[in-house]
Amino acid sequence: MYRIILALGLLVLLYFLLRRTLREFKGLGEPDLLPPGKNHMVQDPVCKVFVPRGTAITEDIGGQTYYFCSRSCAHKFQEQLAG
Numbered sequence: 001m002y003r004i005i006l007a008l009g010l011l012v013l014l015y016f017l018l019r020r021t022l023r024e025f026k027g028l029g030e031p032d033l034l035p036p037g038k039n040h041m042v043q044d045p046v047c048k049v050f051v052p053r054g055t056a057i058t059e060d061i062g063g064q065t066y067y068f069c070s071r072s073c074a075h076k077f078q079e080q081l082a083g
């Protein structure tokens with residue numbers, strides 16, 4: 001009886017270890033291209049939409065960084081600045 005409980009305990013331990021290893025392996029496979037704070041929300045000054053910084057289009061205009069939801073919004077903004 002004692003042996004069965006021990007074997008079951010080892011199986012459970014093994015299961016958790018395997019699950020953790022798999023999760024770590026998955027984490028290593030993810031691309032790490034996005035900068036830190038990628039989930040920080042930034043506002044598009046053109047259409048006022050909020051987008052995660054990691055997926056936003058960034059433009060450095062006059063020494064300031066602006067974030068846009070799309071290329072067309074970035075283009076529109078530059079056109080507005082130009083007059």
Ligand SMILES: [Zn+2]
Nearest residue numbers: 044047069073
């Ligand atoms: Zn936009």
